[in-house]
Amino acid sequence: MTVPASRVRRRPRTPGRMLPLLLxxxxxxxxxxxxxxxxxxxxxxxxxxxxxxxxxxxxxxxxxxxxxxxxxxxxxxxxxxxxxxxxxxxxxxxxxxxxxxxxxxxxxxxxxxxxxxxxxxxxxxxxxxxxxxxxxxxxxxxxxxxxxxxxxxxxxxxxxxxxxxxxxxxxxxxxxxxxxxxxxxxxxxxxxxxxxxxxxxxxxxxxxxxxxxxxxxxxxxxxxxxxxxxxxxxxxxxxxxxxxxxxxxxxxxxxxxxxxxxxxxxxxxxxxxxxxxxxxxxxxxxxxxxxxxxxxxxxxxxxxxxxxxxxxxxxxxVAGLLLVALAASGWLSRPRDITGSPQAPDTESDEPEQPVGTRWEPIRSTGDRALEPVGHGHDPDRWRPFDAAR
Known part of the structure; x- marks a missing residue:
């Protein structure tokens, strides 16, 4: 299972935005x-x-x-x-x-x-x-x-x-x-x-x-x-x-x-x-x-x-207006700058996406191999009606 990385935006660099204006x-x-x-x-x-x-x-x-x-x-x-x-x-x-x-x-x-x-x-x-x-x-x-x-x-x-x-x-x-x-x-x-x-x-x-x-x-x-x-x-x-x-x-x-x-x-x-x-x-x-x-x-x-x-x-x-428009478009445009490329989730897996920082482990019970998040506590009485009906 692939865990997608979080997208963190970085502020555009000022010299890059100033270059069209200077030109x-x-x-x-x-x-x-x-x-x-x-x-x-x-x-x-x-x-x-x-x-x-x-x-x-x-x-x-x-x-x-x-x-x-x-x-x-x-x-x-x-x-x-x-x-x-x-x-x-x-x-x-x-x-x-x-x-x-x-x-x-x-x-x-x-x-x-x-x-x-x-x-x-x-x-x-x-x-x-x-x-x-x-x-x-x-x-x-x-x-x-x-x-x-x-x-x-x-x-x-x-x-x-x-x-x-x-x-x-x-x-x-x-x-x-x-x-x-x-x-x-x-x-x-x-x-x-x-x-x-x-x-x-x-x-x-x-x-x-x-x-x-x-x-x-x-x-x-x-x-x-x-x-x-x-x-x-x-x-x-x-x-x-x-x-x-x-x-x-x-x-x-x-x-x-x-x-x-x-x-x-x-x-x-x-x-x-x-x-x-x-x-x-x-x-x-x-x-x-x-x-x-x-x-x-x-x-x-x-x-x-x-x-x-x-x-x-x-x-x-006209030449002045065109140059001003060029400078304004260069100043207002924000280039997309991210730390890493996101990876697409595995669509073939039926498992839900694991939240970041959560570790999964199997729930130990008679006849069940389902997974339960660690830290949520294990209550055997909660599953007895289900086992009796089965």
Whole structure:
């Protein structure tokens, strides 16, 4: 007969229960680090793009100032009353923009100097040569401010192909072409008033200004072609292509009419002025459209960064929850730990199971071999009725 051993449970060991928690914590820390670093990188990229949008806003305000200043210069050189009203309105709008974002872009000091120069320009017409020199100094400062805005806003370092070509065209080539075309007209007007002894100097100056006007204009055309050919994200529809074609035709006309006559050494001022006016009207239409397109591309990239950030945080949260669930399941589970394997009772034996600690011995009586537990006492009289009946 087999006596089953008693089952004694042992308390689970604490190190065994702590192991899943420690492993989950060890995995959770690098996951949290990667999520935080990814969020920081995305946030830094977003700040760069937001700063570029400030540059787009500032360039939008400088465009009308440039055009109004060139018109005022041409009027002053032609000995006409400069149109001050358009220039003043453009300056006031640009001053509002500079007061709001100039500190962040680092342009406030330069803008203050340009505004002081603009306000110092006399309302009455100067002598043509003096007017040309005075306005030329201010336009040089204005072009330098365009470059400053592109540099401090980060537009000049933009990583997108389409937005880079667009900002290069609208922030550099377009204002340079506008200023140089205005100066080309002014020198052509001055050439008719200069003495014959200065003819060689005038022709050299005209050739330099012709190149200075045509090269950025051609660069702008090439930039827009590069955007159309190389980028599927830029949306340059008819609103851009129509003034773009007009600008290209006007530039080609300027290249023809800016050639001095071989006999007289002068240029056809009337036709050159007409071609320049056509180019400026086209650039006036192009500038806000191109700036809107740059801003749209930047907003698309910011939205993509926001989606990437959301996906990163969601993935990190899911990974964290899974690790926490793993740790909790390991902590709450109790492994079965017993001292020995129980042995199954002998089912073939008809004898009752002996309690632990009880010894069995036979009961000595006439004709009976039954077993009786030791210590219960033996009473012979108890079995006499049974023996008599038998």
């Amino acid at each position: 989950a914590t060890a995995l959770l820390l690098p996951v949290a680090f990667l999520v935080v670093r990814a969020h920081q990188y995305i946030d830094a990229d977003r700040e760069v793009l937001e700063r570029e949008r400030l540059g787009v806003e500032y360039l939008r305000a400088l465009g009308p100032v440039t055009e109004a200043l060139v018109d005022a210069q041409s009027a002053a050189v032609a000995d006409r009353q400069p149109p001050r009203e358009n220039l003043q309105q453009a300056v006031e709008r640009a001053a509002v923009v500079d007061a709001r974002i100039g500190g962040e872009l680092g342009t406030s000091e330069r803008w203050a100097g340009i505004r002081a120069k603009l306000e110092a320009l006399p309302e009455r017409s100067l002598a043509p040569e003096a007017a040309f020199s005075a306005y030329r100094e201010v336009t040089d400062l204005l072009l330098a401010l365009h470059g400053k805005v592109r540099e401090t806003s980060g537009l000049i370092r933009d990583s997108g192909a389409a937005s880079y070509f667009l900002q290069d065209g609208v922030g550099e080539e377009m204002p340079e072409a506008t200023v140089a075309a205005g100066r080309l007209i002014d020198v052509a007007v001055l050439a008719e008033q200069r003495p014959a002894t200065e003819r060689m100097r005038t022709l050299s100056e005209l050739a330099t200004l012709r190149l200075a006007a045509l090269q950025p204009a051609n660069d702008l055309v090439n930039n827009l072609r590069a955007v159309v050919d190389s980028s599927a994200s830029a949306d340059l529809g008819p609103s851009v292509l129509t003034p773009f074609d007009a600008f290209q035709r006007a530039v080609e006309a300027m290249a023809i009419h800016a050639q001095p006559d071989n006999r007289t050494g002068t240029v056809d001022v009337v036709r050159l002025t007409s071609a320049r006016d056509d180019a400026q009207r086209a650039s006036t239409q192009l500038q806000p459209i191109l700036l809107d397109e740059i801003d749209r591309l930047l907003v698309e990239r910011i939205d993509q960064l926001d989606r990437d950030d959301l996906l990163t945080m969601a993935a990190g949260g």
